[in-house]
Amino acid sequence: MSFAYKFRYIVVGDTGVGKSCLLLQFTDKRFQPVHDLTIGVEFGQRMVTIGKKKIKLQIWDTAGQEAFRSITKSYYRGAAAALLVYDITRRETFNHVASWLEEMREQADGNNNITIMLVGNKSDLGQRRAVSTEEGEQFAKENGLAFMETSARTRHNVEEAFLQSTSMVYEKIQEGAIDLSKCSGVTPGVDELCNLDRDTLPSGA
């Protein structure tokens, strides 16, 4: 199916916070109750519609590598958007958010325009909450991130987290704030290429 743009997404955060489950819920509308590092796929894909434009999201998962601190630079490179996930019931996963952010920005390779959404996952476990919504919001505000609390179990805000960040990337494209020739994580699709001036395209495109 044709699309206007393809956005490369990455999901980061401590092991066990629900990254693979968020991806599975978004692409497959399923929940995986057992934490199994080997279940992580390399990436999942889904088409969304923003305004009238079809946008293909290609979402990369760490596939368990985060547990061994062995995520490679190529994982971060050329990401249009990132979900930075912590678990609202485990304080230490929130404490590590700052170092994930630092790592992501270090590895971004001059792509300073990555859209980052801070995600407090497992909102269905409110009775075991160890990080307040306000703290999450505050951290996001101070660091220029979008913020949302989600549940990969109940699907609460899963769709919204992806759609809101996709809209943010799309707005940046509209404003000309994303340089498509750099490794921005945004690839124009055939739909969009047809609207561009053919003289400006590389030969063979």
Ligand SMILES: Nc1nc2c(ncn2[C@@H]2O[C@H](COP(=O)(O)OP(=O)(O)O)[C@@H](O)[C@H]2O)c(=O)[nH]1
């Ligand atoms: N209650 C609840 N459990 C969740 C949620 N998201 C993930 N889990 C559970 O948390 C564990 C780790 O999830 P997983 O996606 O493998 O974490 P990852 O290491 O960050 O990829 C699994 O047992 C999931 O079933 C959620 O929103 N609510």
Ligand SMILES: [Mg+2]
């Ligand atoms: Mg995983």
